Amino acid sequence: MASVEEIFERYLSSRIFKDREKLLPDYVPEELPHRDEQIRRLATVLAPALVGSRPSNVFIYGLTGTGKTAVTKYVLRKLREKARARVEYVYINCRQNNTSYRVLAELAKYLGVKVPFTGLALGEVMKRVLRGLERKKRMLIVVLDEIDNLVKRNGDDVLYFLSRINEQLEKSRVSLIGITNDLKFMEFLDARVKSSLGEEELVFPPYNAIQLEDILEKRAREAFNEGVLEPGVIKRVAAIAARQNGDCRLALDILLKAADIADREGSPRVTLAHVDKARQEIEKNLTIDVIKTMPLHVKLTLAAVYLLTRRGVKTITTGMIYDTYKDLVTRVGIEPVTQRRISDVINELDMLGLINARVVSMGRYGRTKVISLSASVKSVEEGLSEDLIMKTVLGNTH
Template sequence: MGILASASTGGEVIVDILDRLFENYAKNVRIFKKREILLPEYVPEELPHREEQILQLAKIIAPVLRGSKPPNVFIYGLTGTGKTAVTKYVLRRLLLKVKSGVLTAYINCRKSSTNYRVLAELASAVGRPVPFTGLSTTEVLKRFTYTLENRGGILLIVLDEIDWLVKRSGDSVLYFLTRINEELSRSKVAIIGVTNDLKFMEYLDPRVKSSLGEEELVFPPYNNRELEDILRRRSEEAFYPGVLEEGVIPLCAAIAAKQNGDCRLALDLLLKAADLAEREGASKVSEEHVRMAQREVERNLIVDTVKSMPLHVKLTLLAILSLEKNRVKNITTGEIYEKYRNLCNRIGVSAVSQRRISDIINELDMLGIINARVVSLGRYGRTKVIKIVTSEESILEGLRRDINLSSLLSK
C-alpha cells in the first residue's frame, strides 16, 4: 500500500481510485445477466419477424431429408437483416432431423476470400484437411471431390458474403461448384449463397448465375417496431430486470432503423451502452450511454480500419485529407497523386505509380471512408472527384498511430 501510494504523485489518490473502481465493479456485476446474448455471433432460439424467411428456406432445402439434392439458393438482404442467423438456424434445425448422409459447410467469404481458402475449407468440411498454402488449387479440388464422392451424401455449402469472393477472386470456384454434380454419382452439392450486394450478380458467368439463382430469397429490413421487439426479447435474457432506462431500447432501435434496419447495429449499440454504464459504475443504462456508444462505435470503426492500412494507403488518405484542409474543391486523382508524391518525398519513401493510387482510391471508396465518383469534365478530361465522407478527426487519429507519419502530422 505504502509503495503504491508513494509511487504515485498524488499521495493516496491512486488508492482512492482503486477503491472506487473495485467497489463499482463489485456493485455493477448486476447489469448483465448473460452478456453473450448480445454478441453478434449468437444465434437465439427464436428469430422473431423472420418466420416467413425461415419457412421459405426450410421448404427449399427440405428435399435433403429424402436424400435428394435441394436447389441452389440465393439469399439477398441488407446488413443486419438476419440472413446469416436464419441460415444457421435452419441448418441447425435440419441437422437435428437428419440421421446421416448430410454434411454442411459454412464459409464466410470475407474471411476466406480467395479460391484456395474456400476450397481448403470445403476440403476440411468433408474431413480431408489440407495445408493452408503450398498446394495448387487443382490439387485441393481433386482431393475435395474425391473425398466427397467416397463419403457419399449431400453437402450443403453456405457461402456467406459471397460477393467478397467474386470481387477478389472471380467466379471460377463458383463455376466449379455449380457443375461438380455432373462428376459426382454417390454424392451431391447444393449451394446457399448469401450477400448484401445484388449488383455483384452482374459480374457472374451467366451459367453460374442461373444455377445459383434457382431459388431466391429476399430479406427486407426490420422496421422500428420490429427492432424494438427483438431488443426487448434479447434484453430479458441478457440483463437483470430494470437496469435499462425507459428510452434506451427505443433509441437503439431508432438509430438502427435509420441505418437500413440493421439489427446487428441495434444489438451492438445496446451492448456497448451497457458496457459503458458498467464501466463507469452506473446502476442503470441511460439514453446518454447509448449516444456515447453510438459515437464510440463510429469512431472505433474508422480508427481501426485506418490504423491497419498499409503505408501507401495511409499516405494517399493523408494527401486527400490535406487537400480537403486546404479547401480544395472537387479533388481529383491527379491532385491527390501530386500531393501524395510530395508526402513521399518528405518522409523519404519511393512513390508508387498513379495507376496504383487510382486503385487505392477505389479501395478507400469501397471502405466507405471516402466517396469517389467518375465524372467527365469535358475538355478538361475524365477523372474521379473525391470527397471525405467520414469524420476527419477519426481518420487523423488512426493515422497518428503510425510512426512513419509522425513527422508529417506534428504540425
C-alpha cells in the first residue's frame, strides 16, 4: 500500500496531465468544433439584446451530450462581454433546483431579493421576483437548463409566469432559453407556454465518430502532455461514444477515466487497454445507477433473470422468469403482478439494455421468447444489492 505521501508525490510527478481540469465536464472550452451552426443561430437570436430589444425566447433540444449547455454558456459569455453591463443572464439548472419554488428562489437570489429557503406562497415569491426585476432596469436572459425536470414534477406554472412576465414589467425585459434532452417534453406543456417558449427552436444533432475525434483531439491537446496518448486512443473513445448516441460527455468521461487509471498505475502513457478498462468501469456504474432507480417489481423481475443465469439455465423463458419472480415476491411478502405485466417489464428491461430478449423457433412447439442477461452479472448483483429488500432476498438464495 502506498502512503499518502507517496500518492501525492506520484501525482505531482505525473507526466500524463498538463491540465486535467480541461477534461472536466463543467469546463467550457474556447472552441466548440462542429457546433458552428448552433452557435451562429443562437448568437443571431440573442443579438437584438445588444441594442436594447428583447430577443425571442429560444427552446433548445437534442440528445444528452450534444453540447447544448456548453454552446449556450459559450454564446452568453460572449454576449455579456460585448454588452458590458446592459445585458445580463442567469443560469438555472432545473435538475438541481427541481421545484417551482427553488427555481424562483434562485432567480430572486440573482436579483438580490430576499426569499427564505421555504415557506412563502409561490404567488408571493413571484411578486418579489417582479419587484426585483423592475428595480434592475435591465435586459435579463433567463436560462432554464434541463427544464423537463421542473415541468414533470411541478407542472408549468412557473413557465407560464415567466413567459408572460414582460406584460407586467415596465423598466426591464426578460427572455427565456429553455433546454432539454427529453424530446417528448413539449407534450407536457400548455399550448400558450409552448408557443411562447418556442418562439425560436434550435436542434442539436448527435455527433458522429469523426466529429467526436476532432473534439477530443482539441480537448486532449489542452489537457495532456505531448505524446502521452498511444495512437488509436482517441479513435477508440470516439467510436464507443458514437455508438452511444454521439454523447460527447461520455467520450470525455472515458478519456479522463482512462488517463486516471494510467496515472494510478504509474504508466507514462494512456493505452488502448486503459480505454477498455475505463469503459468497463463506466458501464458498470451506469448499470448500477439504472437498476437503483427501478421500481420493486422491475427489480424482482431482473433478479429472476439474474438467479436463473447464476443457476446456469441455458434457455430462459418468460414462464420461468414468472415462476422465479413469484417465488421472490412471496419471500418479500407482497402480491405478485400478472404474467402479462411481467411480459411488459421484460420488454422494458430489454430496452434499457439490461437483458436481451429474442423470439426463437422451437420446432413443432412453435415460437418462444428466450431471455438472457446482457449487463454483466457482477454489475446487476451490485445494482440490486443497493436495495435493502433485494439484498436480503438475494442473500437468502445463496
